Amino acid sequence: MTYGAAQAQDTSIFKYPIQMDEVVISAARGGWDVQGFIRRVQNDTTFYKAFKSMRVTSYNATNDIRVYNKKGKVNASLYSLTKQKAWNSCRAMETLQEKVTGNFYKRNKEYRYYTAELYAYLFFTKDTLCNQTDIVGDALNEAEGGRIGKHKHKLKQLIFNPGSKVAGVPLMGDKAAIFEPGVAEMYDFKLASEEYDGEECYVFKAIPKPKYKDDVVYNYLATWFRKSDYSIVARDYSLSYSTLAYDFDVHMKVRTQQVGGKLLPVRIEYDGNWHVLTQDRERVKFITTIVY
Template identity: 50%
Template sequence: MRKIILTLLVIPAISASAQDTARYKGMTVNLDEHVVKAKRIGFDVNGFIRRVEEDTTFYRAFKNLRIVGFTADNDIRITDKKGGKTIASLVSRTQQHMQNGCRSMQVISEKTTGNFYDRKGDYNYYTAELYANLFFTKGTVCGDESGPAKGSLARHRSQLKQLIFNPGKPITGVPVVGSKVAVFDRNLMRYYDFSVTSGTFAGTDCYVFGAVMKKNLNSIDRAEIVYDELITWFSKETMEIVGRRYSLSYKTLIFDFNVKMNVQMTKLDDLLLPAVITYDGTWNVPFKKRETAVFTARFSEFRN
């Protein structure tokens, strides 16, 4: 009798965790039981994945930082190769002000350690310079950036912005890895496990799209892709992105990198904006020393 009761208790648990799959443009997508139930009452899985693939709201959210005032808490730390010891850092609070379509930045407080700046007051580290280009404003800037990026650093900035703002899409002008970041490319899909599940992010009920590198890929197949994982949370109510987590890595004899990022979104009226960005990464590129850094950017007190 005891064995029969135990069996009855186990059967519901197994059926509750059962999964289903869907197809999208040659992609097999695993669905959890919550999405399966939603699918049965009208949730369009293919339409949702198409929305993920074609999404531009994430990119626009970062562009929106150029048209609003805000307060930013900036924490940038350059560490040793193992990521344990901080060798240079900046902790600051800044405010962006808008007037007549032009933006300027005020430094409220700032503290640095190590050789964060050189003798001329310029950034001593590539990560810091890129961070400043993304989130700091020097002088008064009207409008937005336009025209093709000129110069090596400008091109790298543009490519990094594509990587951050539009993950999963190919990056033009980047040799070797530019096409390897396109997780929706038919030639790359086979290297990933895709899923649509139900979850929460910062208290918001979400549909979660995941693209995770398959386990036990051989070295040849591993060299075909850059993203280890790309996870995005979409609000079930508005279908807007509320969070994203992604990690990417690649290694050759010439260069290598390993980067993890997390982004949490917020809103000002109808504008989608980044609220928190965390970065943990190491880069080793030709003609530069290996650079390992972590940073956190927190944006608040948004103002039209």
């Protein structure tokens, strides 16, 4: 796909050009509302709702988590098959199979690695939970208590609402807001028409300009929106940042599908390298596949 075919500027959204391919230009000339689409990009909640819908849906998941040393060899790992049952706004999870290598767990079976702890917090359920819902509301803006709860909230913002300011993250939070003046000027924005897994989509990409590549948080952000309803079918993104207190370099790919009338995640890939001043550096990769 060639993005340099033409260029247009939507001054009502932000004062920076959006490179558009010929298909998008033709659609705009035919009356397609580019401004409205960009607003949808900024305000989208369908992606987050897809993850929320997991709470009220039965599924089987394959979880493959691997921790690497600095030489690229696996130090510890967890491979498990889990089954979630959802009924009457309740859900419970059963581990069907689990294989662990290395020092993945502490002696008390708590997670040794912070990334694994966050993963379990997001995707594993120990007890039966009720009053579950897939209503988004203001959930993205509601921080939970405790160390993990606060970090989970920041992680949700980065994953489910890219391009927005992340509160409570020193120095980095403002730079995550890629649509805001002062940050948007560091990016090239591209909009094109593509087919993704057999579906007609608009793909929106944010790529840092070469001279700003060391000053941004999102190194790459690509989102595929289904043309028929603008729901997100895929998102690829990489983000990194470095301060004296912490640094991270994370790459993620998320795929979704329509299942029984609901948009749901079916594959999540994570490749992350991060370090916090008080903890050891972690290099973790995981792949989660979900069948409904």
